[in-house]
Amino acid sequence: MDPTHLFELVIGMFVAIIALHYAADRFGLPPSVALLAGGALLAFLPGLPTITVDPGLVLVIFLPPLLMDGAWSIALHPLRRHVIGIASLAIGAVFFTCAVVAAVTHLLFPSLPWAACAALGAIVSPPDAVSARAILQRVRLPRRLQILLEGESLLNDASGLVLFRFAVAAAVTGGFSAVDAAGSFLLLAAGGAFVGIVVGTVWVLFVRRLGDEYLIIAGTTLLCWASYLLGELIHVSGVIATVTAGLIMGWYQHTVLSASTRMRGTSFWTVIVFLMEAAVFILIGLSLRGVVERGGGFGVVAATMGLPILAILVALTLARFAWLFGSDLVIKFCNLLGFDRYTPLGSRGVTVIGWAGVRGVVTLALALSVPEGFPGRDLILVTSFAVIVGTVLVQGTTLGHVISWARLTEPEAERAHLSMSQAEAAMAQAQFATVQSLAYDKEGNLIHPQLLERYQRRAVAIIDYAARTDHYSPILHAHFDVVLEAVATGRRELIRLHRAGEIDDETLHELERDLDLEELSAISAKS
Incomplete structure (x- = not known):
């Protein structure tokens, strides 16, 4: 042939x-x-x-x-x-x-x-x-x-x-x-x-x-x-x-x-x-x-x-x-x-x-x-x-x-010893402990207060979610539905700016990648 x-x-x-x-x-x-x-x-x-x-x-x-x-x-x-x-x-x-x-x-x-x-x-x-x-x-x-x-x-x-x-x-x-x-x-x-x-x-x-x-x-x-x-x-x-x-x-x-x-x-x-x-x-x-x-x-x-x-x-x-x-x-x-x-x-x-x-x-x-x-x-x-x-x-x-x-x-x-939410809670606790140890300088002054507060709030929320998954699951789904809609709106605006010639290709691709990652994260969190 x-x-x-x-x-x-x-x-x-x-x-x-x-x-x-x-x-x-x-x-x-x-x-x-x-x-x-x-x-x-x-x-x-x-x-x-x-x-x-x-x-x-x-x-x-x-x-x-x-x-x-x-x-x-x-x-x-x-x-x-x-x-x-x-x-x-x-x-x-x-x-x-x-x-x-x-x-x-x-x-x-x-x-x-x-x-x-x-x-x-x-x-x-x-x-x-x-x-x-x-x-x-x-x-x-x-x-x-x-x-x-x-x-x-x-x-x-x-x-x-x-x-x-x-x-x-x-x-x-x-x-x-x-x-x-x-x-x-x-x-x-x-x-x-x-x-x-x-x-x-x-x-x-x-x-x-x-x-x-x-x-x-x-x-x-x-x-x-x-x-x-x-x-x-x-x-x-x-x-x-x-x-x-x-x-x-x-x-x-x-x-x-x-x-x-x-x-x-x-x-x-x-x-x-x-x-x-x-x-x-x-x-x-x-x-x-x-x-x-x-x-x-x-x-x-x-x-x-x-x-x-x-x-x-x-x-x-x-x-x-x-x-x-x-x-x-x-x-x-x-x-x-x-x-x-x-x-x-x-x-x-x-x-x-x-x-x-x-x-x-x-x-x-x-x-x-x-x-x-x-x-x-x-x-x-x-x-x-x-x-x-x-x-x-x-x-x-x-x-x-x-x-x-x-x-x-x-x-x-x-069966696995821990559910996914329990594993996520353990991971969040470990992350918070690391941020907590690095949020202070050698003299003991707090140099990353917002970062420490964000990880602490995240760890508390995830631990609470793991304890009451059935209660929070519908709320979480609704939350990420809003996130996905916001991502879609942001993508439409980004494309409008590019089509109008107000941003170049490099800016389009960089910001689009951020939106893609945010979208994938929201989809994963919903599943």
């Missing part, structure tokens, strides 16, 4: 992303569903060339920044507290689901070698980080379930990749060793974690010495790919390397980044992640045409593979539920024996976690990377795509209803 035409297709894809997101918001659909369906429709437009996706390139371009974004923003303390549950999902559930899918596939297609069945199981077993993020951003879950799903989505790709590589190698060589596979997984994970620690530490050291915020933002953006590529270069897990680096960078961002860098960097990164997440679903939809053509057309695929694929999809879903319910029973049994460190999720919580296992980009990339001539390659491709479409369209559209049905509540142990 001509490079210019390729660029035009990319721009067209981004235009389609905006249009499909808008349509999803208007009709109340999950954006992932609208994007996937839109991409599938675009794939069959007359005159549009067949889109071929390089699986290795897809993983390298999209996976590192999306993993980094998840690791950057995840809560580290709950992640450590629930590490056993996350490992159960990211490793145990993936391995168990792979085994179940392989067994069902071999039962349906006895002539297909076990290694090929295992390869299909490895491809469709890990729920996708991108799909999980796209869904979790639109629903509200108790903190424990949110951490379990986010942690699983960050780490399970490594399990799936290792299983897939061993299955392909077994199909080629005819041999497989579970001991070697387990040892290789541990080595890859440990090596990836080491690479991530090195990259994260280097980032912290350099950010503390770099003065230019644009260099910091650019360098931070590039490090997601650097950690992934470095891990893959030395043959360890690039996924684990990226996640580990992201966890370190997310932990230290509050102390090494300036306020300006953090605000600008967050805005830039949010747009990048939005476009990448959306592009993944569009690419999955665009790949439909090639997958169907390889399978011989819709008619042939539906007639020869329809029922077996449906059986595999059902087995895949039931395997996840079986593992989750089994794990919950183990926890309940341990509680009966006196080991009560972990609390069972309960049947409703397990149902929500099980239904959230949506597949996406990793499944697609692994399926497309199956070598030519591999046993059952067409079946693997079609089944993998059907699993992606089925989980996104069915589970993605109904997860919100399942969560509403479950009526989950936050356990007392998972």
Whole structure:
């Protein structure tokens, strides 16, 4: 394809992303569903060339920044507290689901070698980080379930990749060793974690010495790919390397980044992640045409593979539920024996976690990377795509209803010790104490009376608000409604002065920035 035409297709894809997101918001659909369906429709437009996706390139371009974004923003303390549950999902559930899918596939297609069945199981077993993020951003879950799903989505790709590589190698060589596979997984994970620690530490050291915020933002953006590529270069897990680096960078961002860098960097990164997440679903939809053509057309695929694929999809879903319910029973049994460190999720919580296992980009990339001539390659491709479409369209559209049905509540142990208003009160007290210590000169003379009075008044007001939030909340909302109206009036006057030529562009931008900050502060205070 001509490079210019390729660029035009990319721009067209981004235009389609905006249009499909808008349509999803208007009709109340999950954006992932609208994007996937839109991409599938675009794939069959007359005159549009067949889109071929390089699986290795897809993983390298999209996976590192999306993993980094998840690791950057995840809560580290709950992640450590629930590490056993996350490992159960990211490793145990993936391995168990792979085994179940392989067994069902071999039962349906006895002539297909076990290694090929295992390869299909490895491809469709890990729920996708991108799909999980796209869904979790639109629903509200108790903190424990949110951490379990986010942690699983960050780490399970490594399990799936290792299983897939061993299955392909077994199909080629005819041999497989579970001991070697387990040892290789541990080595890859440990090596990836080491690479991530090195990259994260280097980032912290350099950010503390770099003065230019644009260099910091650019360098931070590039490090997601650097950690992934470095891990893959030395043959360890690039996924684990990226996640580990992201966890370190997310932990230290509050102390090494300036306020300006953090605000600008967050805005830039949010747009990048939005476009990448959306592009993944569009690419999955665009790949439909090639997958169907390889399978011989819709008619042939539906007639020869329809029922077996449906059986595999059902087995895949039931395997996840079986593992989750089994794990919950183990926890309940341990509680009966006196080991009560972990609390069972309960049947409703397990149902929500099980239904959230949506597949996406990793499944697609692994399926497309199956070598030519591999046993059952067409079946693997079609089944993998059907699993992606089925989980996104069915589970993605109904997860919100399942969560509403479950009526989950936050356990007392998972709740934060302080509410936001209480934390704000503690912060205001600390600020007042600092101002109070600096408001006097060495001779004890008060040199900052207005500043001291302002911070004292602010601390008293915030402490009073924390004690009587329900009483003050309507008053506070009305207060900031007035602030927002005043900001809007000030902005209109500023624009009038600029249009009349009474102030220059520099004055406009400086005063407009002050109004923007005041507006954002008021909006944040209202929420």
